[in-house]
Amino acid sequence: MAMTSETRPRVRRLGTKPRVAAARPPARPSDRLDLADLDDMLGYHLRRAQVAVFADFMTTVASSKLKPAEFSILLLLHANPGRKQSDVAAVLGIKRPNFVVILARLIGRGLVAQQQAEGDRRSSALYLSERGLTLLNRTRSLLEAHEARLTERLGGLDRATLISALKSIAKA
């Protein structure tokens, strides 16, 4: 089923452009692949870097049992107490339906509290609980090592410069 026979391998025909791999040694497994143009593509490296950073984040704050999105929410609620779901979700680029689920877990863990928003009976104002604040601070101090690690790897590149470039790319 995975092996569709409809498409006959048209390769190996000698006489075509060399690029299409005519007669070529079987490529020993130890050979490193040529990244080719991929090595010049911003998106590729951005993705690989992001995955690596998230992985490092996860192991760094493993004891807090917080995923990046969750940590971001706590951080945001700390700096912006009393906001409603829609606002927080919007800044983080999280769809409302998905935010509900994440928030439910944070509330379930007692990290976030809701209050009826004054003047609007639809929405609730979100607050970091004391437990949430404690965990946030503990996590933040864990993350110092994480950020330091990243900064080290920047080579000559200035951290602020990088972030500003990333912001510029992101706000497309």
Added chain:
Amino acid sequence: MAMTSETRPRVRRLGTKPRVAAARPPARPSDRLDLADLDDMLGYHLRRAQVAVFADFMTTVASSKLKPAEFSILLLLHANPGRKQSDVAAVLGIKRPNFVVILARLIGRGLVAQQQAEGDRRSSALYLSERGLTLLNRTRSLLEAHEARLTERLGGLDRATLISALKSIAKA
């Protein structure tokens, strides 16, 4: 169910640290949220940028119906004809079981061809088909605009410097 009542909102108790948002105006919806420390976190901006870049990629190459991973595979097979699945998957950081699925689609579309690898009856050597090459080239030319767009947004930051930093971060 989402509203667990087990955790009483302990907020609003006056007398606690001001940070925990005591009596505060309802925060009009038009107010921008304060990103706070998030604004200094590399991972956050990396992620936002990566998502934006992938979105731009998708709309740019929409006519090719290629996702970033698929494009990468075509590119890699073009530069490294005759490689086996494991090798290609490994470079891209794709787990073998998942690679099988992606590859099946590419083969189904006639973009990639397999041949029995000489000397190893287990693996097959992968090649870009002519159709694959055509699509790859068309997509590549589409992507020039994409990359140009990104480069513009870099501000003063040198593209090569950025990529080298990203590589350094990724190879953790």
Added chain:
DNA sequence: GACAGATAGTTATCAAACATAACAAAACTG
């Protein structure tokens, strides 16, 4: 050359992330 262990590809399966549609309640608007 037989056997233990590694490797290649695959299947099945699962969980997490992300997206859409639809809805009720409340709020806003002309």
Added chain:
DNA sequence: CAGTTTTGTTATGTTTGATAACTATCTGTC
């Protein structure tokens, strides 16, 4: 007030990504 919008929510679907397990084959060693 009627119509539209906003907020939170449920249900649901799609896409990624990860694990386990299996077959076939290859490799190294005794």
